[in-house]
Amino acid sequence: MHTTFQELGLSENLLKAVGDVGYTTPTPIQEQAIPYVLQMRDVLGCAQTGTGKTASFILPMFEILKEGRTKVRMPRALVLEPTRELAMQVAENFDLYGKYLPQLSKALLIGGENLDPQIRALKKNPDVLIATPGRLLDMMERGHVMLNDIKILVIDEADRMLDMGFIPDIEKITARLPFTRQTLFFSATMAPEIRKLADKFLSNPKSISVTPPASTVATIDHALIDLPTGHDAQKRHALRYLLKTHEVQNAFIFCNRKRDVALLERSLKRHGFNAGALHGDLDQSVRIKTLDAFRDGVIDLLVCSDVAARGLDIADVSHVFNFDVPFNPEDYVHRIGRTGRAGRAGVALTFVTPDETKQVQAIEALIKKVITRRVLEGLPAAPASGKPRAPRDKKRSKRAAPTPREQAAAPPAPAKAASNSKAFGDHLPAFLRHARKV
Ligand code: AMP
Numbered sequence: 001m002h003t004t005f006q007e008l009g010l011s012e013n014l015l016k017a018v019g020d021v022g023y024t025t026p027t028p029i030q031e032q033a034i035p036y037v038l039q040m041r042d043v044l045g046c047a048q049t050g051t052g053k054t055a056s057f058i059l060p061m062f063e064i065l066k067e068g069r070t071k072v073r074m075p076r077a078l079v080l081e082p083t084r085e086l087a088m089q090v091a092e093n094f095d096l097y098g099k100y101l102p103q104l105s106k107a108l109l110i111g112g113e114n115l116d117p118q119i120r121a122l123k124k125n126p127d128v129l130i131a132t133p134g135r136l137l138d139m140m141e142r143g144h145v146m147l148n149d150i151k152i153l154v155i156d157e158a159d160r161m162l163d164m165g166f167i168p169d170i171e172k173i174t175a176r177l178p179f180t181r182q183t184l185f186f187s188a189t190m191a192p193e194i195r196k197l198a199d200k201f202l203s204n205p206k207s208i209s210v211t212p213p214a215s216t217v218a219t220i221d222h223a224l225i226d227l228p229t230g231h232d233a234q235k236r237h238a239l240r241y242l243l244k245t246h247e248v249q250n251a252f253i254f255c256n257r258k259r260d261v262a263l264l265e266r267s268l269k270r271h272g273f274n275a276g277a278l279h280g281d282l283d284q285s286v287r288i289k290t291l292d293a294f295r296d297g298v299i300d301l302l303v304c305s306d307v308a309a310r311g312l313d314i315a316d317v318s319h320v321f322n323f324d325v326p327f328n329p330e331d332y333v334h335r336i337g338r339t340g341r342a343g344r345a346g347v348a349l350t351f352v353t354p355d356e357t358k359q360v361q362a363i364e365a366l367i368k369k370v371i372t373r374r375v376l377e378g379l380p381a382a383p384a385s386g387k388p389r390a391p392r393d394k395k396r397s398k399r400a401a402p403t404p405r406e407q408a409a410a411p412p413a414p415a416k417a418a419s420n421s422k423a424f425g426d427h428l429p430a431f432l433r434h435a436r437k438v
Contacts, residue, residue, distance in 0.1 A: 013100035027052030112284035133169035222338035230353035322350035
């Protein structure tokens with residue numbers, strides 16, 4: 001018999017809101033974290049997104065804050081998120097769960113957007129700040145907000161904060177918080193550097209781990225597909241084949257480099273697929289629009305980079321494709337975790353070229369599992385255009401635009417839209433048109 005939300009010690013207004021959202025039982029992280037947060041303990045939570053982690057800190061935070069009052073420009077809780085998208089997601093959760101507690105308010109402080117509306121939100125003396133570190137520091141330095149009365153600090157996605165270089169900012173922020181406060185620290189992985197950080201920020205925390213560190217979710221059917229060469233044109237060809245032969249409702253497609261995100265999006269569109277792109281160089285407004293379009297089903301395929309897609313919570317994503325094996329093995333766990341969310345089934349397929357085998361070994365060592373290899377039956381040979389990719393080059397990878405050669409290597413426009421075209425690898429030279437196993 002599972003614990004119920006009632007048994008976790010949440011009050012009627014929160015139970016009603018949770019019921020309205022349709023949750024019947026708490027997820028393991030909620031079951032384990034909520035009682036300790038309510039006891040005002042520090043919590044060290046090892047949990048991936050998709051486990052219900054947001055509610056595990058927002059619900060008890062409401063419970064604690066609903067009794068007190070916020071002073072002028074002195075919010076009582078602070079949630080730090082590494083990306084604007086994640087901060088927006090937490091803000092949406094705040095509105096959902098706080099539906100019957102209208103006395104509690106929030107301000108969302110995220111970079112890349114006009115300061116004025118956020119300054120106006122701060123003037124309304126919000127109880128809770130949901131922020132990305134850079135924008136919060138900016139607001140603090142301009143004197144729009146003081147953190148002297150913060151009672152609860154949430155550091156979410158700590159491993160991502162570390163990857164993105166936000167730790168110095170977080171240290172500056174925490175130096176301005178009262179010493180006696182409650183800190184909740186969440187990370188999908190617990191690498192030694194993360195533990196060290198946790199020791200710095202937490203005092204006698206209750207450790208909670210809902211899945212072993214860096215494990216993959218059981219509802220995801222994930223597999224590797226070996227490709228014989230690293231030709232991008234061949235990868236695009238194999239991807240189109242998968243998209244046409246699998247029941248892909250919608251999918252995240254991950255590339256390691258921003259320029260490949262742009263290139264692949266254009267290529268998919270040329271082949272009649274309904275695709276959009278998401279990477280860190282795009283304007284905030286474009287990112288939000290694209291994400292909304294994907295959420296609403298206006299776009300089926302979202303080609304993206306790791307930074308842009310980390311932690312995004314879109315419930316019904318049928319597939320994840322890794323166009324490239326991620327350089328960082330932990331990103332594999334995050335990428336495939338975009339599907340199979342909240343107990344649903346999902347499929348994640350990763351292309352592996354011969355020069356990516358080391359990256360695969362690192363992933364398998366991390367998740368302590370050998371990933372199934374799958375054969376692509378009936379894939380026609382790829383177009384013979386394109387050269388293998390140059391090895392990773394940080395400077396080059398910053399460029400979003402493809403080189404003229406890459407543009408030339410991109411497949412030509414299809415005669416028909418993908419949905420009604422059964423011909424794979426349009427314009428293939430005849431001598432390459434034979435079925436083969438990959
Ligand atoms: P999170 O890990 O916070 O990103 O949440 C992942 C997904 O799980 C979100 O879509 C939530 O709406 C959903 N969720 C959170 N708690 C529950 C619950 N108790 N039962 C079912 N779904 C939940």
